[in-house]
Amino acid sequence: SSSVRRRPAAENRPECDMNGSQLTELPDNSEQLRPYVVSLRRAALQADDLSAVGTFSDGFLIRFLRARDFDLTLSLKLLLNYLHWRRESPEISTCLSPSSVFGLLKTSYHAVLPQRDHAGSRVLIYRIGQWNPKDWSAFQVFRVSLMTSEIISRETETQRRGLKAIFDLKGWSLGHALQINPSLARKISSVLSDSFPLKVRGIHLVNEPMFFRPVFTMIRPFLPDKIKQRVHMHGTDFHRTLSDFFSPDVLPPEYGGEGLGIEEVCQAWTQELFQSENLLKQIAAHPTGDISTNTGDALISEENETMTLTEG
Numbered sequence: 001s002s003s004v005r006r007r008p009a010a011e012n013r014p015e016c017d018m019n020g021s022q023l024t025e026l027p028d029n030s031e032q033l034r035p036y037v038v039s040l041r042r043a044a045l046q047a048d049d050l051s052a053v054g055t056f057s058d059g060f061l062i063r064f065l066r067a068r069d070f071d072l073t074l075s076l077k078l079l080l081n082y083l084h085w086r087r088e089s090p091e092i093s094t095c096l097s098p099s100s101v102f103g104l105l106k107t108s109y110h111a112v113l114p115q116r117d118h119a120g121s122r123v124l125i126y127r128i129g130q131w132n133p134k135d136w137s138a139f140q141v142f143r144v145s146l147m148t149s150e151i152i153s154r155e156t157e158t159q160r161r162g163l164k165a166i167f168d169l170k171g172w173s174l175g176h177a178l179q180i181n182p183s184l185a186r187k188i189s190s191v192l193s194d195s196f197p198l199k200v201r202g203i204h205l206v207n208e209p210m211f212f213r214p215v216f217t218m219i220r221p222f223l224p225d226k227i228k229q230r231v232h233m234h235g236t237d238f239h240r241t242l243s244d245f246f247s248p249d250v251l252p253p254e255y256g257g258e259g260l261g262i263e264e265v266c267q268a269w270t271q272e273l274f275q276s277e278n279l280l281k282q283i284a285a286h287p288t289g290d291i292s293t294n295t296g297d298a299l300i301s302e303e304n305e306t307m308t309l310t311e312g
């Protein structure tokens, strides 16, 4: 009989025959996703008293559903944490203009690699040594990550397969360490665990010096076990161990791969950020609504071609 409950894990889902990993493969405009979007919107409007400031667009809600495999309770929690994090971190989230950190981007501090890894994850590189802590505050540096995260979290494939980040800590100094206070460490662990709609599939530290340990000790206790297990420390002999996680065609030669050089990929991503400048400004102003301008449309959805709007 239909009253037999065969899938207790699906408790927080509307009546449906599909599980989270099947649902995530469907395109955004799919009929089967409607009930989830509707339920999450209703719950979010009820739970968030400040939500009157705007509406929750479908695209916005779907990011949270995909990030939590369509579990409504967990998706709602993530959504509320995200709104809370943004409000608590105005120094980072109110200005999302790449121009405001151009000098930092110019030093080839950061790149999103042109290729996804074998599992379809986005691969990000941060070269901390390029950050001069005398010139740039930790908030400004954090802002770079938030801009990139907002952009890539609009990609359907990234919503499904998440991201992996490589932190090159060569050049880590006391000046850097002094910028990471407990409050900032909390903000870092929050976005990594349950305050941003992106699946963190791996954190790889390379060239980390001994005195990076105290900083990681501040961040670690707030991370859930699942994320802790995904943090890998490679040290200076990283070429060999990093290749256990990434195939050579993905990584730049500086990181043991055969892809484009690090300078080149950093410049390309900086360009990408600047092309998304208008989009980023609108995200900062209306984080819960998606904007359909022509700029950056290719980034927003990889399934635009398959979208058919039926009217009347």
Ligand SMILES: Cc1c(C)c2c(c(C)c1O)CC[C@@](C)(CCC[C@H](C)CCC[C@H](C)CCCC(C)C)O2
Residues within 6 Å of the ligand: 128, 138, 139, 141, 142, 145, 146, 149, 163, 165, 167, 180, 187, 188, 191, 192, 196, 198, 200, 203, 215, 216, 219
């Ligand atoms: C959504 C999202 C955001 C927003 C994000 C990261 C990831 C993986 C995300 O998914 C990683 C970087 C971070 C946390 C910004 C970090 C900014 C600080 C100032 C960098 C300082 C250097 C860190 C002490 C290096 C180690 C950090 C790892 C243990 C994560 O921003």
